[in-house]
Amino acid sequence: MKPRFLFAPGAVLAAGALALISPHILPQAARTTFAWAGPGHDHGPAGKHGADKSQKASDKQAAGDKQAAGHDHDDEGLVHMTPEQAASHGVDVAVAGPGVLSMSLSAPGVIAPDSDRIARIAARVVGTVAVLNKRLGDAVEKGEIVAELDSREVAEARSEYFAALTNLELQKTLFAREQELWNRRVSAEQQYLRARNTLREVELRVELAAQKLTALGLSPGDVAASRNAGPGAAQSFQRYPLRSSIRGRVVERRVDLGAPVGGEGQEKELYVIADLSKVWIDLAIPADELSRIHEGQEVRVAAQDGAATKGRVIFVSPMLTPDTRSARVIAELDNDGLRWRPGGFVTARVTIGEEPVGLRIPRAAAQTINGRPAVFVQAPEGFRIRNVSLGRDDGVHVAVTSGLTAGERVATRNAFLLKAELGKAEAEHAH
Known part of the structure; x- marks a missing residue:
């Protein structure tokens, strides 16, 4: 018995020809007609021109990023400041070099009239x-x-x-x-x-x-x-x-x-x-330190407001105070201008010896940045931070053991202002 069809075979072929015919039996030209040419794809003159523009923009961006990265590296640790600006802010500069540290004994004192x-x-x-x-x-x-x-x-x-x-x-x-x-x-x-x-x-x-x-x-x-x-x-x-x-x-x-x-x-x-043209500094020196204190030794005196001057030991008591086991030591100071007022408290450093060092800087030049000692070295464009290693300190100068060479100029007075400016610059760069 012959099969029966609902539709004529010709009609079926005419309706579903494209769906039933495999791509592998289509001509090559027909398959090429359906190929995708997306943006940036190098197909034809228009696609090649777009690719060239994109490549140039990418190269330009990369060059800018590289330049910006190099500029940030050069400015790292640098505080831009001209000599005129430094002078207006009271930033002094000193030359690092060899010198002598005065070894001293520190003791609290009270100003008294002579x-x-x-x-x-x-x-x-x-x-x-x-x-x-x-x-x-x-x-x-x-x-x-x-x-x-x-x-x-x-x-x-x-x-x-x-x-x-x-x-x-x-x-x-x-x-x-x-x-x-x-x-x-x-x-x-x-x-x-x-x-x-x-x-x-x-x-x-x-x-x-x-x-x-x-x-x-x-x-x-x-x-x-x-x-x-x-x-x-x-x-x-x-x-x-x-x-x-x-x-x-x-x-x-x-x-x-x-x-x-x-x-x-x-x-x-x-x-x-x-007559307050001369005043006394009354010190109490422990008994175990008295052997290093003698009349005529130099004394550096500093007040709480930063004022400082020099004097001389004029009296070392031969008697000890029973309660404190210390001896009274008196230093004399010139008091021109009545700067030193009796009753005030000071810190006195009695010079007990001297030690030559190969390189020293003023104590005010040493700063602590990120937990490490550092100084601000003067450069043509300003001051650049430099980590250093420090040695002995006499209260006025400090020895430098590494990180600095003789002849370099470092910021001393008001160097903390440079530290503050450096901190602000780093904060702005982080944001």
Whole structure:
């Protein structure tokens, strides 16, 4: 029995010819018609031109990246700053080179006035404050009158001296007359001898009265003025001047006008005057370090605000303090401009030896960056960071054992500003 078809064979071939025919039996030209030519594919003139443009852009980008990478490498660790900018920011530069480190012993100290340069202006008599010529902080010259008192004791002493002077003049006249009569053999020798003895007694009273005035603190000039004063000046003898025994400044005033002084339970001192042109640094040195401390050694003193100066050891106590087992050591400093104020705290370094080194830099030049010691070396375009190895340190200079050569210039004062600028530049580069 022959099979039966729903559709005619010709119709089936006409409807599904393309689906049923295998590509392998199609002509070559038909297969070429369906080939894909995407972007950048080198097929035809247009595709080749697009590929050339893409390659050039890629090469240009690569060259730019390479240049940027090289520029970042050159600027790494560099702070751009001209010499003029460095000067305006207070950045100083020093040359690294050989030198000497001063080995020293460090100890805390207290500034104190020189005890030989302090004067306490005290009343030696009982009286009342009549005049105060100086205020706190005023400058005083040696021998200048700083105050005056009204004192009955002084008035009595001066009156006694004035009476002795008057009697002396009378006895001189009487003695001159008796001497003339004795020379002419008119009077007896006994009268002449009695007049001479009386004159000597009066001269002795004058000397005793003058010494009493001197003991009360009156100067020889005041005594001479009393000698030359007339009878009407006796009323002014109660005025007692107080003079400064040193040149300095008034650092303390303890009385007011009209205050009683010199008596029982009353103030004795009127002023305290100090000459602060030189001050002391009072140090406490442990007993085991005393063998290295000697009078005349140099002392470098630094305050908390960065001020520094030099002085000399003038005293090493032979006694130890029982509580601390330390000895008192005193250094003397020049104090021009009154920079060093008594009562302030300082750090003192006593020089105990010297050590030559092949290369040293100021201590302020050494910075710590990323946990390592480094310095900023001056370059034509600014300052470049350089890691170094450091050796001994004397507080002012530090030895450099590697990382730096003699003759290179490094930033010293305000080098921390360069460190801050470097940190900002690295932060910006990271972002």
